[in-house]
Amino acid sequence: MPEKVVMPQLGESIVEGTVTGWHKQEGDEIEEFDALLDVETDKVTSEIPSPASGTLLKILVPVGETVPVGTVLAWIGKPGEEIIDADKKITHHHEPHETPDSESIIDEPIMQHPAGRNEELGYISPVVARLAREKNIDLSKVKGTGMDGRITKKDVQNYIKQYKSVEEAEVPIWETPADGDLFRPTELIFGKKMEEPAPDHQQEVDATPGETIALTPMRKRIAEHMVQSMHTAPHVTTVMEADMSQVARHRTIANQEVGSEVHLTFTAYILSAIISGLKAVPLANSTWTDAGIRIHKQINLGMAVALPDGGLIVPVIKNADELSLIGLAKKIDDLANRARAGRLKPDEVKNGTFSLTNHGTKGSLFATPIINQPQSGILGAGLIQKRAVVINDAIAIRPMVYLSYSFDHRILDGASADTFLAQVVDTLENWQ
Amino acid sequence: MTEITLIEAIRQAMDEELARDDRVFIIGEDVGVRGGVFRATQGLFEKYGEERVIDSPLAELSIVGVGIGAAVYGKRPICEIQFADFIYPAFNQIISEAAKMYYRSNGQWSVPMVIRAPYGGGIGGGLYHSQSVEAFFTHVPGLKVVIPSNPYDAKGLLKSAVRDPNPVLFFEPKKGYRLIKGPVPENDKEYTVPIGPAKVTREGQDLSVFAYGMMHHYALQAAATVAKEGIDVEVVDLRTLYPVDRETILTSIQKTSKALIVHEDNLTGGYGAEIAATIAEWGFMYLDAPVRRLAGPDVPAVPFSHPMQEWFMINPEKIAEAIRDLAAF
Numbered sequence: 001m002p003e004k005v006v007m008p009q010l011g012e013s014i015v016e017g018t019v020t021g022w023h024k025q026e027g028d029e030i031e032e033f034d035a036l037l038d039v040e041t042d043k044v045t046s047e048i049p050s051p052a053s054g055t056l057l058k059i060l061v062p063v064g065e066t067v068p069v070g071t072v073l074a075w076i077g078k079p080g081e082e083i084i085d086a087d088k089k090i091t092h093h094h095e096p097h098e099t100p101d102s103e104s105i106i107d108e109p110i111m112q113h114p115a116g117r118n119e120e121l122g123y124i125s126p127v128v129a130r131l132a133r134e135k136n137i138d139l140s141k142v143k144g145t146g147m148d149g150r151i152t153k154k155d156v157q158n159y160i161k162q163y164k165s166v167e168e169a170e171v172p173i174w175e176t177p178a179d180g181d182l183f184r185p186t187e188l189i190f191g192k193k194m195e196e197p198a199p200d201h202q203q204e205v206d207a208t209p210g211e212t213i214a215l216t217p218m219r220k221r222i223a224e225h226m227v228q229s230m231h232t233a234p235h236v237t238t239v240m241e242a243d244m245s246q247v248a249r250h251r252t253i254a255n256q257e258v259g260s261e262v263h264l265t266f267t268a269y270i271l272s273a274i275i276s277g278l279k280a281v282p283l284a285n286s287t288w289t290d291a292g293i294r295i296h297k298q299i300n301l302g303m304a305v306a307l308p309d310g311g312l313i314v315p316v317i318k319n320a321d322e323l324s325l326i327g328l329a330k331k332i333d334d335l336a337n338r339a340r341a342g343r344l345k346p347d348e349v350k351n352g353t354f355s356l357t358n359h360g361t362k363g364s365l366f367a368t369p370i371i372n373q374p375q376s377g378i379l380g381a382g383l384i385q386k387r388a389v390v391i392n393d394a395i396a397i398r399p400m401v402y403l404s405y406s407f408d409h410r411i412l413d414g415a416s417a418d419t420f421l422a423q424v425v426d427t428l429e430n431w432q
Numbered sequence: 433m434t435e436i437t438l439i440e441a442i443r444q445a446m447d448e449e450l451a452r453d454d455r456v457f458i459i460g461e462d463v464g465v466r467g468g469v470f471r472a473t474q475g476l477f478e479k480y481g482e483e484r485v486i487d488s489p490l491a492e493l494s495i496v497g498v499g500i501g502a503a504v505y506g507k508r509p510i511c512e513i514q515f516a517d518f519i520y521p522a523f524n525q526i527i528s529e530a531a532k533m534y535y536r537s538n539g540q541w542s543v544p545m546v547i548r549a550p551y552g553g554g555i556g557g558g559l560y561h562s563q564s565v566e567a568f569f570t571h572v573p574g575l576k577v578v579i580p581s582n583p584y585d586a587k588g589l590l591k592s593a594v595r596d597p598n599p600v601l602f603f604e605p606k607k608g609y610r611l612i613k614g615p616v617p618e619n620d621k622e623y624t625v626p627i628g629p630a631k632v633t634r635e636g637q638d639l640s641v642f643a644y645g646m647m648h649h650y651a652l653q654a655a656a657t658v659a660k661e662g663i664d665v666e667v668v669d670l671r672t673l674y675p676v677d678r679e680t681i682l683t684s685i686q687k688t689s690k691a692l693i694v695h696e697d698n699l700t701g702g703y704g705a706e707i708a709a710t711i712a713e714w715g716f717m718y719l720d721a722p723v724r725r726l727a728g729p730d731v732p733a734v735p736f737s738h739p740m741q742e743w744f745m746i747n748p749e750k751i752a753e754a755i756r757d758l759a760a761f
Binding site: 125126127128130146147150152153 | 689716717718719720721760761
């Protein structure tokens, strides 16, 4: 039997992926677990290993195509082996809002049975098709007791009961009659008829010579996030500067002490200072909701990492306040390296509560960063630069950095925001 | 609660409404001195006098026309059409005047009128005394169409109809006038049954039967018969045909996934088509079988010959057979 290669679910919230490259061609031999193809989701690119050893018989999804999770991508088997439905892409539809597999009885995603006449199973009624899809049931395993052996709703329900001996009692569908689309106004179901047409900038763009760069999933996501954030939160940016002398001194000594085990960067110190600031002003570690301002118990710090091929990604250090300076440094190292190599797990870029962006690496002094929603703030660190500063009425040369803090003015006001930022500066300037 | 007949419940409703509100009056053929051909108005002429229980000429057009005029003037007429079969001369008045008055006067005038009419066959009435006419009127916005199936609903719904600010067509299953008996609150003069909601009259899991009037009465009998065979039927009494209670219908379909619609009127273009369409449109994903209709055959009239009348009429046995068939699907 040929083995199918399906689009894997690369993280909890991932519903589709784009094939960005095949390592093998049709007819090539491949060993199980060898790299077979690359898949890009909106967050990361992953290498997908071959699920079996054999010959790559057929590639169904070409490079560049985006398909839902569960879609058959290719078949692997013995040369000349017949492939079932080779020309059809069998998709297993996951609705985005479904909690995947929590209710399913069979682990393996199986193809769905559309309503209507089915050669093997007889007539499939709409409710049977729907139940099978929702509960992920392979109908060929259900015994039909209806007319001419047709599978009835009761047959499916009995089958479900049989396999649901444990845990929660199933809620019959009629217990929640008001759910679903049944009783919603048609406007909500079919959308507004008259959408405002978008102003046509296309003609203007076409008139000027140039080339159009296709949008990668990442570019699209960044664009969506940035626009959404600017629309959602009224941004205010406040800037302070910090004298990094103490930090620099500490870092030189510490790097000698820990040796080559880990490289202590300024980022670790700044993250540590942010943690101290967030502890002093918990309001800065929060999310705006309609019900109220949600203060997060965890401090999960995101740090923006620029990627070699363009774009950026924000891996998250979960429970950053539980890590030592060295622990932070190790984590930063690990996440940044894997981010640049495209080997982050999708769950490692989620659930951040505050973010840091190091925009100074190319010389930028200060910036007005955009908040990474649904967080309430982001701190931008500029270039650390030796500057002449006045200390006790004397001019001194000190390594200085501008810290730009963009905050959501719905949540914080200037006073509370500056209290946070001052605490960050204070921590850095008086580093012990 | 005392057990009374359907016709007595209707008589009581009119008696109480005449007593409650002196704007209420009855007009129709033989409703006065004779007390109505079915005795629906018996004793009311003596009690309320000839100005409030009016014997009209044999002219349905004028019964309804007078009713509309009086209603616009502020009265609360109850027009009796002796047999629903005779309603057609008044069709234009009902459709073009009564139904549209409130709308075309932008809410300035309304027609708070009830038209009562006995409908249906099975009483040896032949062509002109057996017709079911509801489908002609359930197509018309501006009218309300009510068909009770038991004394409790008949009394409560008729009182609601009299008090309703808009025209209500109140069709009474004449075969059930003395056949159907049921409990009605004795001394509660203020109980009413709201126009609009349908009612689940028997809970079941296997399939839903939707019916009204005489057919609902029969559907309950059929459901009791097949229950002994292990078929668990849910019965829904639609009660108000227009506006129809879609939510109750669809909730029942979500539960049972199978629908049988029963009416005595002809199949094609009958009221059941609207229910079937409702289920197909909003309940499709819950269906486990095709929606079925059991209705009168598409012949021009209920035949007079007794065996032919029985061939035409839907009865509990025919409903039970249709239930068995659908349950086996």
